[in-house]
Amino acid sequence: xxxxxxxxxxxxxxxxxxxxxxxxxxxxxxxxxxxxxxxxxxxxxxxxxxxxxxxxxxxxxxxxxxxxxxxxxxxxxxxxxxxxxxxxxxxxxxxxxxxxxxxxxxxxxxxxxxxxxxxxxxxxxxxxxxxxxxxxxxxxxxxxxxxxxxxxxxxxxxxxxxxxxxxxxxxxxxxxxxxxxxxxxxxxxxxxxxxxxxxxxxxxxxxxxxxxxxxxxxxxxxxxxxxxxxxxxxxxxxxxxxxxxxxxxxxxxxxxxxxxxxxxxxxxxxxxxxxxxxxxxxxxxxxxxxxxxxxxxxxxxxxxxxxxxxxxxxxxxxxxxxxxxxxxxxxxxxxxxxxxxxxxxxxxxxxxxxxxxxxxxxxxxxxxxxxxxxxxxxxxxxxxxxxxxxxxxxxxxxxxxxxxxxxxxxxxxxxxxxxxxxxxxxxxxxxxxxxxxxxxxxxxxxxxxxxxxxxxxxxxxxxxxxxxxxxxxxxxxxxxxxxxxxxxxxxxxxxxxxxxxxxxxxxxxxxxxxxxxxxxxxxxxxxxxxxxxxxxxxxxxxxxxxxxxxxxxxxxxxxxxxxxxxxxxxxxxxxxxxxxxxxxxxxxxxxxxxxxxxxxxxxxxxxxxxxxxxxxxxxxxxxxxxxxxxxxxxxxxxxxxxxxxxxxxxxxxxxxxxxxxxxxxxxxxxxxxxxxxxxxxxxxxxxxxxxxxxxxxxxxxxxxxxxxxxxxxxxxxxxxxxxxxxxxxxxxxxxxxxxxxxxxxxxxxxxxxxxxxxxxxxxxxxxxxxxxxxxxxxxxxxxxxxxxxxxxxxxxx
Numbered sequence: 001x002x003x004x005x006x007x008x009x010x011x012x013x014x015x016x017x018x019x020x021x022x023x024x025x026x027x028x029x030x031x032x033x034x035x036x037x038x039x040x041x042x043x044x045x046x047x048x049x050x051x052x053x054x055x056x057x058x059x060x061x062x063x064x065x066x067x068x069x070x071x072x073x074x075x076x077x078x079x080x081x082x083x084x085x086x087x088x089x090x091x092x093x094x095x096x097x098x099x100x101x102x103x104x105x106x107x108x109x110x111x112x113x114x115x116x117x118x119x120x121x122x123x124x125x126x127x128x129x130x131x132x133x134x135x136x137x138x139x140x141x142x143x144x145x146x147x148x149x150x151x152x153x154x155x156x157x158x159x160x161x162x163x164x165x166x167x168x169x170x171x172x173x174x175x176x177x178x179x180x181x182x183x184x185x186x187x188x189x190x191x192x193x194x195x196x197x198x199x200x201x202x203x204x205x206x207x208x209x210x211x212x213x214x215x216x217x218x219x220x221x222x223x224x225x226x227x228x229x230x231x232x233x234x235x236x237x238x239x240x241x242x243x244x245x246x247x248x249x250x251x252x253x254x255x256x257x258x259x260x261x262x263x264x265x266x267x268x269x270x271x272x273x274x275x276x277x278x279x280x281x282x283x284x285x286x287x288x289x290x291x292x293x294x295x296x297x298x299x300x301x302x303x304x305x306x307x308x309x310x311x312x313x314x315x316x317x318x319x320x321x322x323x324x325x326x327x328x329x330x331x332x333x334x335x336x337x338x339x340x341x342x343x344x345x346x347x348x349x350x351x352x353x354x355x356x357x358x359x360x361x362x363x364x365x366x367x368x369x370x371x372x373x374x375x376x377x378x379x380x381x382x383x384x385x386x387x388x389x390x391x392x393x394x395x396x397x398x399x400x401x402x403x404x405x406x407x408x409x410x411x412x413x414x415x416x417x418x419x420x421x422x423x424x425x426x427x428x429x430x431x432x433x434x435x436x437x438x439x440x441x442x443x444x445x446x447x448x449x450x451x452x453x454x455x456x457x458x459x460x461x462x463x464x465x466x467x468x469x470x471x472x473x474x475x476x477x478x479x480x481x482x483x484x485x486x487x488x489x490x491x492x493x494x495x496x497x498x499x500x501x502x503x504x505x506x507x508x509x510x511x512x513x514x515x516x517x518x519x520x521x522x523x524x525x526x527x528x529x530x531x532x533x534x535x536x537x538x539x540x541x542x543x544x545x546x547x548x549x550x551x552x553x554x555x556x557x558x559x560x561x562x563x564x565x566x567x568x569x570x571x572x573x574x575x576x577x578x579x580x581x582x583x584x585x586x587x588x589x590x591x592x593x594x595x596x597x598x599x600x601x602x603x604x605x606x607x608x609x610x611x612x613x614x615x616x617x618x619x620x621x622x623x624x625x626x627x628x629x630x631x632x633x634x635x636x637x638x639x640x641x642x643x644x645x646x647x648x649x650x651x652x653x654x655x656x657x658x659x660x661x662x663x664x665x666x667x668x669x670x671x672x673x674x675x676x677x678x679x680x681x682x683x684x685x686x687x688x689x690x691x692x693x694x695x696x697x698x699x700x701x702x703x704x705x706x707x708x709x710x711x712x713x714x715x716x717x718x719x720x721x722x723x724x725x726x727x728x729x730x731x732x733x734x735x736x737x738x739x740x741x742x743x744x745x746x747x748x749x750x751x752x753x754x755x756x757x758x759x760x761x762x763x764x765x766x767x768x769x770x771x772x773x774x775x776x777x778x779x780x781x782x783x784x785x786x787x788x789x790x791x792x793x794x795x796x797x
Contacts, residue, residue: 029340032293034347045369054126132182333391341383360666420737444532487527490618538591559607
């Protein structure tokens with residue numbers, strides 16, 4: 001340890017004398033270590049960092065599912081939530097929440113992201129208000145005053161002046177006076193509810209969830225996002241068993257609960273499940289880049305150690321032991337890695353910002369991502385590891401009389417093999433993304449402007465007036481210059497929103513009750529035409545299909561062919577749905593539309609029923625319009641129409657449908673961009689490494705080449721000698737890389753669409769690309785060998 005300062009000074013002086021070498025090595029390491037640290041920051045923030053709640057491992061998400069129909073997992077209905085909360089003995093508490101944005105202000109209101117939460121929601125998470133209190137049981141059940149609101153720390157600071165006297169003050173949200181009873185602490189993470197919050201935004205206000213009123217709605221209205229805290233010593237398996245025992249009792253009491261069961265998922269796992277495969281794949285990719293960077297620096301150090309043979313021989317002659325020489329070389333390597341790691345922290349800081357900005361909207365827990373002490377520790381560990389890794393080979397050869405054991409051929413094998421794996425991954429993701437981009441969505445995104453809307457209806461009591469409001473708003477949008485059609489819908493394709501219903505077919509034999517399942521969408525008459533969904537049979541909806549008219553519906557092709565032999569055969573048939581507005585009325589099928597998939601990678605479109613908005617209005621709708629030119633240019637006019645509609649109505653997320661489509665494939669695009677970037681860096685480093693190795697080999701064999709030329713060897717013979725020496729490690733690297741890729745690409749299966757993990761085209765193109773690239777990198781040193789002057793070299797010997 002006493003000699004360490006001396007070794008460090010010698011290392012720094014060596015780098016100062018060889019600045020080009022030091023800058024090249026440090027830059028390569030900074031990129032490798034910085035990229036690794038940036039990816040680790042994201043992985044830690046999203047996958048590893050505990051949720052900021054009390055004992056987060058006891059928190060679970062509660063879903064309902066129907067195993068008979070394989071519908072997947074859905075939120076609870078309000079009535080079921082109340083029953084499960086009252087009857088269970090396995091949870092300390094259950095809470096539910098629902099997004100409902102609010103308007104704040106007068107003539108120029110601003111949107112506040114809002115959540116309605118049940119009593120005990122904040123206490124369940126273990127987060128208490130910074131000021132004031134949470135909601136009471138009376139406020140949830142509506143037996144007491146229901147005019148209260150809890151505000152975020154940001155709203156408290158910006159809109160309420162940050163004064164403690166804000167508690168008890170009155171603010172006006174969506175044309176209703178509300179009394180502030182609490183202020184949440186800064187940085188509180190609200191659980192997502194349905195559509196994820198726009199990037200960088202947070203919840204502004206919380207309002208009581210009035211369960212007493214909504215519990216009268218049909219039990220198939222599944223929109224209560226539910227979280228629960230397991231009781232002490234209760235496992236998730238035990239809780240699931242008891243909750244399903246309750247589900248069995250509810251099934252015997254209520255036909256609406258037939259076949260519905262409970263699924264419990266750990267909250268953290270549920271939040272990050274979609275992001276986990278992509279992030280782990282990126283971690284593997286960046287680890288390969290780091291290894292290639294280490295291999296390249298090892299190559300540089302080996303070249304320098306060859307140049308320093310005379311220096312090492314002199315040191316040995318004057319008494320330096322082999323251990324002393326090895327320690328000095330390892331010190332230089334670790335110092336080089338430390339400098340690269342320090343610069344890598346800056347790269348990591350920039351990389352984290354870039355990853356958060358470029359990452360998909362679906363990336364959860366963005367607010368938890370950042371550089372912290374753990375990232376610095378990992379960066380330091382990576383630096384030391386890299387220093388030892390790439391310093392090992394030069395250190396082991398230090399002082400050796402012969403350089404025949406030099407592992408430079410192994411370096412080429414390693415670089416080619418590692419690059420092969422990354423290029424295969426990038427190629428598979430590219431093929432998959434091309435396949436996704438060619439998917440026929442069932443609608444025409446070009447020329448369509450979309451928006452989500454919210455309407456608080458203290459004045460618009462009743463379904464008729466609510467439906468009439470949207471009818472008037474859509475009609476005014478359709479009169480804007482350049483607009484050829486407009487419509488409203490409860491769901492928007494590829495946005496992640498979907499509602500379901502159970503239905504029956506009149507006159508069909510089978511079990512009593514409604515046992516069939518389909519997507520349920522409420523639409524205005526021109527909605528489907530506005531987004532370009534074709535009509536295959538029958539007629540469109542019209543304004544005449546209003547509240548007092550006979551009940552009608554459109555169905556999609558998937559539903560029609562599932563229950564009838566042709567699309568035309570279902571026209572005129574009647575179906576029953578669980579319509580909360582009029583659940584006993586049968587709807588006559590008047591038309592069949594084309595299929596629209598829920599998402600780009602779905603195998604097929606689900607059965608769907610489109611009910612007239614005027615007969616079955618939904619609360620919280622999307623509005624679309626079709627423009628003759630750039631739809632984004634109409635955003636200002638749309639907001640002006642919304643402003644004139646009143647202070648209790650707002651539009652948000654105004655964007656072209658093409659942006660919605662792009663967001664739906666953002667995860668796949670992000671994976672392709674990142675793996676493609678890492679693959680490109682790996683390929684560049686590999687080509688540089690191959691070039692360096694062959695250049696070194698030519699310089700070492702200059703005398704041999706000169707003698708061969710003097711004895712009559714032709715330029716073609718010299719070219720074969722040089723390229724032949726390069727071919728062995730390159731071909732070995734291609735072989736090893738191919739075998740490794742065939743095994744490792746299995747981890748990509750979850751991100752691939754209509755592409756095999758051993759896609760023949762990709763596995764044929766990548767080795768060809770690598771072979772051409774690496775042999776091209778050999779051409780320059782090979783041509784240099786052809787220009788050697790045999791007589792000059794022999795005279796110098």
